[in-house]
Amino acid sequence: METISQAIVNGLMMGWIYVLVALGLTLVFSIMRIVQFAHGEVYMLGGYCTYFFSVIFGVNVYLALLLAALVMGLLGVILERFLFRRFRGQVEGSMVVAIGLILLLQTAASVGFGTQDRWVPPFIPGVLVVWGVRIPWERAINVIICITLVVILFLFIRGTKMGQSLVAVSQDVDAATLQGIDVNRVSMASMAIGCALAAVAGGLVGAVFMVQPVMGGYAMQEGIAVIILGGLGSIWGAVIGGLILGLIDGMVPLVASTTVASIIGFVLIIIILIIKPQGLMGQK
Amino acid sequence: MKLGKYWGYILLIIVVFAVPVVVRNDYYLHILVLCAINIMLTASLRSIATSGQISLGHAGFMCIGAYASAIMSMKFGVPVYASMLLGGVTALVVAAIISYPITRVKTVYFVMLTMFLGTVVTLVVTQWRSLTGGTTGIINIPPLGTISIFGLSIDFSSKMPNLYFAIILMLIILLFLYRIDRSYIGSTLQAISQDDTLVASIGINLVKYKIIMFCIGCFIAGLVGGFYAHYMSVIVPNSFSLFYSIYLLVYMIVGGTNRFAGAILGAFILTLVPEVSRVFLEYQPFIFVLVLYLVIFLLPGGLVSLPKYILSRIKK
Numbered sequence: 379m380e381t382i383s384q385a386i387v388n389g390l391m392m393g394w395i396y397v398l399v400a401l402g403l404t405l406v407f408s409i410m411r412i413v414q415f416a417h418g419e420v421y422m423l424g425g426y427c428t429y430f431f432s433v434i435f436g437v438n439v440y441l442a443l444l445l446a447a448l449v450m451g452l453l454g455v456i457l458e459r460f461l462f463r464r465f466r467g468q469v470e471g472s473m474v475v476a477i478g479l480i481l482l483l484q485t486a487a488s489v490g491f492g493t494q495d496r497w498v499p500p501f502i503p504g505v506l507v508v509w510g511v512r513i514p515w516e517r518a519i520n521v522i523i524c525i526t527l528v529v530i531l532f533l534f535i536r537g538t539k540m541g542q543s544l545v546a547v548s549q550d551v552d553a554a555t556l557q558g559i560d561v562n563r564v565s566m567a568s569m570a571i572g573c574a575l576a577a578v579a580g581g582l583v584g585a586v587f588m589v590q591p592v593m594g595g596y597a598m599q600e601g602i603a604v605i606i607l608g609g610l611g612s613i614w615g616a617v618i619g620g621l622i623l624g625l626i627d628g629m630v631p632l633v634a635s636t637t638v639a640s641i642i643g644f645v646l647i648i649i650i651l652i653i654k655p656q657g658l659m660g661q662k
Numbered sequence: 663m664k665l666g667k668y669w670g671y672i673l674l675i676i677v678v679f680a681v682p683v684v685v686r687n688d689y690y691l692h693i694l695v696l697c698a699i700n701i702m703l704t705a706s707l708r709s710i711a712t713s714g715q716i717s718l719g720h721a722g723f724m725c726i727g728a729y730a731s732a733i734m735s736m737k738f739g740v741p742v743y744a745s746m747l748l749g750g751v752t753a754l755v756v757a758a759i760i761s762y763p764i765t766r767v768k769t770v771y772f773v774m775l776t777m778f779l780g781t782v783v784t785l786v787v788t789q790w791r792s793l794t795g796g797t798t799g800i801i802n803i804p805p806l807g808t809i810s811i812f813g814l815s816i817d818f819s820s821k822m823p824n825l826y827f828a829i830i831l832m833l834i835i836l837l838f839l840y841r842i843d844r845s846y847i848g849s850t851l852q853a854i855s856q857d858d859t860l861v862a863s864i865g866i867n868l869v870k871y872k873i874i875m876f877c878i879g880c881f882i883a884g885l886v887g888g889f890y891a892h893y894m895s896v897i898v899p900n901s902f903s904l905f906y907s908i909y910l911l912v913y914m915i916v917g918g919t920n921r922f923a924g925a926i927l928g929a930f931i932l933t934l935v936p937e938v939s940r941v942f943l944e945y946q947p948f949i950f951v952l953v954l955y956l957v958i959f960l961l962p963g964g965l966v967s968l969p970k971y972i973l974s975r976i977k978k
Contacts, residue, residue, distance in 0.1 A: 413773075415908075464959070469716070469770060470915050474958045477912055478951040485947040599781065599904075602774060637789045644778040644785070651775040652763045 381632065383511050389628020390621060391517040394524035395579050397620030399597050400604035401531060401613065402575035408548040408611035409568040412462050412472035416479035417576055417601060418594030423483060424450045424577025425584035425593065426491060429498050439501055443523075443581045447574040454573030455566045466565065467551075480594070487591035498584035520582045527575065532613055544568055548611050603647045609657030618658060675833070682825045691821040695893060697933045698828035702835050702886045704913045704929035709839050710879035711919060713872045715765070716773050718907050719780030720883050723753040725902035727884025728891040729787060729794055732803045735892070742807045746888035753884020757877045765872040780907050784899045799898030803891050824893050831889065835882055836926065842878070843922050916957045918964020927965045 399421055406414045424446045431442035461479065465471035502515040535541035546554040547564045555561055579597070580589075587593070604623055608615025623643050630639035650657065685691055707720050731749030734740040740748065764775055787794045794800065806818040806827060816823050891897050909932075917928020932953070939949035961967055 469773070470919070471958060471962075474912055474915050474954060477908055478954045478958075481947045482951050485944070489944050595904075599777075603778070606771075606774060635789065637785055641782055641785045641789065644782050648775055648778050648782070651767060651771050651778075655767060655771040 382629070383509070385629045385632050386625065387511050387513060387628075389625040391513075391521055391624070392627055393621040393624020394521045395583055395620075396600050396604050396624055397617050398524050398527065398575050398579040398582075399601040400608070400616040400620055401528065402572035402579075403598075403601040404605045404611055404613075404616055405544070405568045405575075406572040407605065409544055410458070410462065410565050411467045411551075412465060413469055413476055414462070414572075415473065415476035415598060416483060416594075417572070418596070418598030419480050419483035419487075420450055420453070420573045420594075421576040421580040421583075421597045422487060422589070422591065422594040423453070423580070424573075425498065425580030425589040426487065426496075427577060428581030428584055429496050429589050432499055433496075439499055439585075442498075443578055446577045446581050450577035451570040451574040454569035454571075457573075458566045458569040462569070463562070463565065484591050484594070491591065493591065496584075496589045498581060498589060500585055516585055520586070523578070523582065527578065528613070528617060531571070531575075535613070540564070540567055599644075603643060606647050606655070606657055607650055609659040612657070612659040615657055615659035678829060678833075679826075682822050682829070688821050691825050693934070693937050695821070695825050695828050697930050698825070698832045699886055699890060700910070700913060700929040700933045701926050702832050703883060703910050704917070704925040705836055705839050705922075706879040706882035706886075707910050708914050708919060708922070708925035709843065710876050711914065712843065713868075713875050714769055715872060715876060716769060716911065717776040717876075717879070718773050718904070718911060719776035719778075719783070720879075720910050721902040721904070721906035722776075722780030722783035723757060723880040723883035724887035724890065724906075725780075725783050725787060725899065726753040726756055727887030728897050728902070729800070729887075730884070731888030732800045732891040732897060733793065735804055736800070736802075742804055742892055746806075746885060746892065749888030749891070750881045750885030753887065754877055754881040757880035758873070761873045761876045765869050765876065777904060777907070780902075781904055784902055784904075787899045787902075794899075797899060799896060800891075801896045803895045803897065805895065806889075806892050818892075828889065828893075831885075835885075839882075840922055842875075912954065916954060916964055918966035920963060921966045924964050924966035931965060 399417070402420075403414065403417050406412065406417065427446035427449050428439070428442045431437045431445045432439045435442075437445065457479070461475050462472060465475055500516050501519045504515045506513045506515055506518060535544060543554065543559045543564050544567065546557065546559055547561055547568075551561060554564075576597075580593070583593070583597075600623060604616055604619040606619075607622060608617070608619030626643045626646070627636070627639045630636075630642055681694065682691060685694065703720060703724065707717060710717050727746075727749035729749075730752035731742075731745040734748055735742050735745040760779065764772065767775055788797055790796075806824070808815055808817040810816070818824055818827070887902075890901075894901075910929075913928040913932045914925050915928070916932060917926070918924030932950070935950050935953050936946055939946045942949055957965055961971060963970070
């Protein structure tokens with residue numbers, strides 16, 4: 379019984395990271411309508427930024443996370459302005475740009491940073507033990523940070539004018555323009571927020587697993603899987619989807635391997651795409 | 663059939679056949695084989711895409727064909743040519759089974775679905791260690807069997823005969839796909855990709871055509887996979903990763919989807935770019951990305967529209 383509850387907790391903790399990646403991705407997908415495959419690379423760079431700020435510059439690790447988010451957010455704005463703006467709404471064009479970006483960023487990372495093991499220093503050492511389940515404080519803080527960010531994002535979208543503009547553009551670009559919304563600014567904002575969220579996820583994961591140039595690919599696939607499961611453009615969908623996939627990844631390895639966990643997760647996605655492509659909570 | 667108007671293509675084919683003889687270096691011969699493989703894969707991908715179905719799982723079907731052919735020829739003693747064909751058939755069967763539910767899916771979801779499909783294939787291959795050898799893959803796969811014609815015995819242990827086989831296979835497949843593209847099926851598919859509601863209203867069963875094309879395309883991928891297995895003699899699940907599927911799609915898009923030759927051009931040039939720029943060592947991907955971005959930003963119609971672009975610039 380203990381191992382099952384441990385697996386559930388591990389899965390949920392991993393799931394929140396998926397949620398964070400998926401949220402950033404769903405923003406970019408639904409607002410800019412581009413295929414931003416390179417989101418995983420932004421996540422990876424976020425991890426490296428957190429590492430550099432905290433280890434090389436000796437900054438407090440929470441601050442490093444914040445700085446990484448800001449830097450990546452800025453990168454997002456630059457990417458939008460100079461690379462993706464031309465291909466807004468185009469599946470093929472944006473795909474090629476994103477793939478080029480993956481190569482660019484991954485190569486830059488492996489050439490610039492090398493392939494040695496790098497770890498983001500732990501946020502809080504030690505383990506909390508609740509009812510026989512071991513919860514490293516590290517992971518618990520991860521979950522708290524993730525939940526906080528989700529709530530902030532939710533309030534931002536519900537409560538601010540920019541947030542509402544984001545929703546408007548994701549529903550109908552032309553109607554939004556007619557309302558006087560500057561789609562360019564909205565696109566830059568969505569890229570900035572999306573990349574910032576990915577950066578935080580990367581930084582958080584960098585403390586638990588390593589920071590490597592290739593860590594982006596898996597995150598990207600999980601992110602897309604979560605979005606499809608939960609529904610494009612839906613925050614709650616991303617949360618539910620991420621937690622479900624996290625649970626699968628946490629619990630299946632108890633009886634089979636992690637490979638089987640991935641297979642089950644992806645087959646689930648394939649079935650969802652066939653039966654209800656809008657996902658569990660999707661709009662269209 | 664007036665052969666006169668095809669003189670350009672005939673000349674091209676003669677050049678293509680002459681190249682392996684001129685190129686002596688084994689390494690370059692290998693690159694040319696890879697070019698032929700990528701051309702076949704990209705052309706079949708493009709044929710599937712003409713009906714609006716963009717597949718990100720093409721490498722997965724190549725994987726099915728490769729492993730099927732390797733296992734059949736090694737564990738069941740099937741002669742290599744037959745097992746290659748059967749590899750294609752296996753991929754075809756899988757495609758046929760999966761295509762019924764998936765052809766109804768909208769384009770953007772279809773892309774994601776095929777992406778996960780391809781990944782699941784490689785994951786299953788990795789997991790099914792008893793059959794496939796897991797991540798370490800299969801080694802010592804027998805090469806193509808010796809052919810004897812005109813008293814000459816051609817054995818496939820060296821690069822050159824393999825290259826010729828690849829070229830001939832490629833030409834056959836390209837001719838086949840081109841004829842389909844030009845035929846009734848091809849025009850129907852293009853109509854589907856433009857306005858499928860209209861096509862359906864005329865009473866054309868579009869699902870049938872989409873399924874047929876998808877199956878044909880995946881069969882070719884499986885066949886090429888089979889050849890790849892016997893040529894490389896070693897296969898691992900990682901050779902058929904999502905990245906490969908993505909690259910194929912990039913070859914297709916950069917080459918230009920509007921014309922049949924686009925896939926050929928894109929695959930050929932983009933297979934060569936990394937090799938030619940190998941001198942730059944670890945910076946090589948930057949060159950590839952540069953070429954990619956130059957084409958996508960300056961030539962929206964893809965590489966194949968380059969002549970038109972140059973002409974329109976000259977006329978100004």
